[in-house]
Amino acid sequence: MYKVQKKKPEVDIHSQLKYRFRLNFYDKPPLDDIIIEDFETFALDRLRVLAEIETAFVRNSPWETIKKHTEDQCRKYLELGHTTAKTKDLDRERQKDHISHFVLRLAFCRTEELRRRFVKAETTLFRIRYANEDPQELISFLKSRDFDWVEVSSAEIEQYRDQLDAAGGKGSDTFYKVGLNRDAVVVFPEVIGLHQVKWTRVPDLVEKRKVFLKGGMAYVSSKEQSSIIFQSFQAHLEKALELTAKALPRLDEDTRIVPILDHLSQGFLAGGTSEWNNATSANGDEITADMVDDISRKHFPACMRNLHNALKRDRHMKHFGRLQYGLFLKVLGLSIDEAITFWRRGMSTIQDDKFNKEYKYNIRHSYGLEGKRANYPAKSCQQILMNDQPGSGDSHGCPYRHFSPENLQTALLSMYSSQGLTSADIPEIMQIVKGGHYHVACTRVFEITHAKYGIRKDNGVGDGESVTHPNQYAAKSRELELGATKGAVKKDTDGDVAMS
Template sequence: MAFFFKPPRGNIALHTIKTCVHQRLKYLMSVMNNDTSYEPEKMEYLITGSSMDRAGHYMLRLLAISSVRIREFFVKAETILFSARFKLLSSKEILTNMRISLRHISESVIGSGEPEEFLVNVKHIFEELSIRKIIDHIFSEDHSTECEQYTLKAPFTLCLSLVKQRKVSLKDGVADIPCGVFKIFLLELFEKHIVFGMEQLVNTGCFKEASQDPRIRELRKELEKLVLSSPAHITPVVLKACDVDTESVFFPLCMTHLHRTLRTRHRLSHEWRRQYTLFLKDIGMPVEEAIEFWSSEYSLPKSNDCDGCCHSWQKDAKRFHYSIRHMYGLEGGRYHYMVASCRALQMANLQPSAEGGCPFKHFDEEKLTSYFPSHLMEDDSVLNYILQLKKNSPKKACQAHMFAISRSEPLKYSSRTDEGKSSLIYYSPAHYYLSLKNT
C-alpha cells in the first residue's frame, strides 16, 4: 500500500529511469485495460514500495504535470493500481504500511501551505487508524459497508465523493466518517495526495528547469504517444474558438475575469494575454484555433476605456502569429509553457490597473461577488463562508466556491455519484477547469 509520500534518494542512470518509467506506464495501461495477461519485462521495477517503484511513480508525476494527456491518465491509473495492491494486503501488512507512511509524512511536512496542511490532516487520520483492533475490524472479510462501530472525523473537503453520496454526516465543515466506507475514503485520500503532490512540484523552484530539460521533454513525448495508443486513454477535449463563450462557465474566476475583460475591451495587456493564451492551450485549444480566437478579437476596435494595449491584428498579425506559436512551443527555443499556478497568481504583485491576478486575493468583496452566480448570492450561509475564507486563504475560498457552483441545486448536494471522477482538487486554472468539467 505505497502512498508515495517520500521520493527516492540518490542518482539513477538515464537509461535506467527511462526503462523504469516505460515499464510502469505499460503496466498502468494494462491495469486500465483490465489486461490480466500482461507480464512486465522487469518486475523488479514494480515491487510495491521499492526505490524503483517510487522512482517510476515520481518521474511519471513530474511528466504528468506538463501534459494534459498523461495527467488525466496518470491520476486515474495510479488510483486503480493503488486499489488493486490494497486488496492484496493483509490487515497486518496494511498496519505496517500505514506506520511507514506516518514516518514519511513527518519527513515531508516542510513549511506551510495547502499541500502541507493536507499532509498534516492525513497524518492525523493515519494516527487514528494505526491501531491493530481497528485495522483488523475494518479489513475483515465480513466487514459491512454499513458498519458504524468506529468513526473518524476529517475535513469534508477530503471526502467529497462520500459527501455527495450522503455516506457521511457533516457539522461545521467536519465530516463524521463511519468505518464501513473507510476503504473508499483511503482511495480518495490517495487521489488527492497525487494532485497535491503535483501542486508541490509546480511551486518548487526546480520544476521549470526540470520540465524544460531536453531529456525530460523527449521522454514526455514518448510517453504521450504510448498513452494515445492505449484504448483506455482519456481523449483530450479539443476547444474551438467558437466554443469559448459556452465553455467559460467552467472557467475559474481568474480566467472568467480575463475572458469578460477581453470580450468587453477587445484587448488585454501583454502578460495577461499571455496567461489567457496558455490557459486556453492547456485546456485543449489547438494553435490554429488560438490564432483564430485572437484574430477575431484583435481585429475589432478597442473600447474607449482600454488604456494599455494599442496593438491590432491588421497591423501586428505577423507578431501575433509568432507569439502564439512560441507559447505553443513551435517557435524559438520550443519550450513547453504552462499557465501560471494558483500560487503564482495569488503571489503576483499587481498594479491598481492590472487586469489579472487571483480574484479571491486581489478583488474587494463587491467586485468578487459580481462574478458569483445568482443561486450562490441567494445562499447567505455559503456566501458568508466563502467571504470569510477569502480573508485568510484565497485557495480555500476558491475551492469552496467551486464546490458550491458544482452542486445541482442551492443548499443541496449533487446526487451524482461517480467515484472515478475528480474530487475538486486543483493546482492551476487549467486543472480547475478539467476538474469541474469531470464532476
C-alpha cells in the same frame, strides 16, 4: 463479553520486513540512498493526501466524510497495505510513506504556521490508519512502543470500581477485567486493559469526564487509550519539527533540494499540487474561437471568467494575462489556428502589423511552434497564486486572493448568479477566503453552481477533491453537462421506444 480466540502458532511476519509495522511514529530518518525523482514525487503524492485532509477541515466536513475522502486519496497516492497482504510490496510502500513524511517535514518545519498545519494533517492521517488497522497488528505495534503509561492492578480496579464505572459508563468493567496472556488475545480494536497516565496528557478526556482522576493521574480505559496514542504522536512530531527547523540551514547551499522544498511548502496554499500540469483537452475534442464565449459562461472558474470578461471589455490584455488565459485555452482544446483567430478578434483595437509582429509570435511560442519549441503546460492554481503577482491594469491572478472583498463579492454574483449562486452563499465563501483557503472557496462555488447535476457540498469536483487547476474545473464542468445531456437523450430515446 468480548470474544476470545486462540492465537495460532505462526512465523513472525514482522521480522521479515524492513518496516515492521504499517503504523509509524517516524522516529528514525530514512538512511537509504534516495534518487532526486523519488525525493520529489513521493513528497508530492503525500502532499495531495494532506492537502485534502486540511481542505476537509476547512469545509467543516463530518469526520466520516474526512475519513472516506482520505482513504480514497491514500488508495490513489499513498497506498499502505496491511502486514498480512501477500500481493503487495509492503517494504516499498512503507519506504515511500517513510521518505515522503521526512521530506515534507523538511518543507513544513520553516514557520510556526506551517508546522501547526502539518502536525494537524499528519495526526489526522495517523488516526485514520489507526482506526483501519487489524486488531492483532495494532496490539503488536503498541506493545513495541513505550507510551509511558502504568497498567492498573486488579486490586485498584476493585477498589475504585464505582468511580471507574462512572467514568467509563455502565458495564465498562467488562473490558477492565480482560487481559492479555500467552495463549489468547481479545478481539477488540484497542489495547486491552486499564492504564493510568498524568492527567495533562489527556485533557480532552478530562474535559469530557471520560476518566477517573486521582492524585494527578488519569485512569484511562482501553476504549479511550487512543487519545493517549494520538497525543503521543502529535507531541513527538511537534518536537521533531522544531529540531528539524534548527538543522534546516545546513541545506541552504544544496541547489537541488531547496527549490523542491520551496515548491512543497507552497503546496498547502493551493490545496496541493495538480495532476493537470501536463493535461490535454478535457474530452480530446477541439473547440473553436466561436465557442469560447459560450463555454466561458457555463464552465470557466472565476480566474478565467475574469480574464475573458476583461478581454471583451478592454479589447486588449497585458502579457501575463495573455499567457495565463492563452495556455488555459490551449489545454481546453483551442488549436493554434483557432487561437490566432480568437486573439485577433479579441484584440481588435490592435493594428494587423503590430498584432502579427508582437502578438502572433507569442501565441505560436506558447504552442511550441517558435523559440525553443517547448510544449508549455497551463498554469496551475499554485502557480497562479504564488507567481507573477498582478499590478495596476493587470487582469491575471486569482480573484479569490487578489480582489478586494467588495470586488470579489460583486464579481462572483455577476459571474455565477445565472448558475444558482445567490447572495446567501456569499458569507460562507468570504469566510473561507478570509482564512486564506482560496482553492476551497473556488471548490465551493463549483459545488453551488453545479448542484443541478447532483453535486452536493463535500462532493468537490469529484470524489471530494478540491480544485487545484483551472482546467480541472472546466473539464469537470463540461463532463457533468455532457453526462446530463447524454442522460436526457437516452431518456427521450427510451420514451420513444416505449411508445412505438
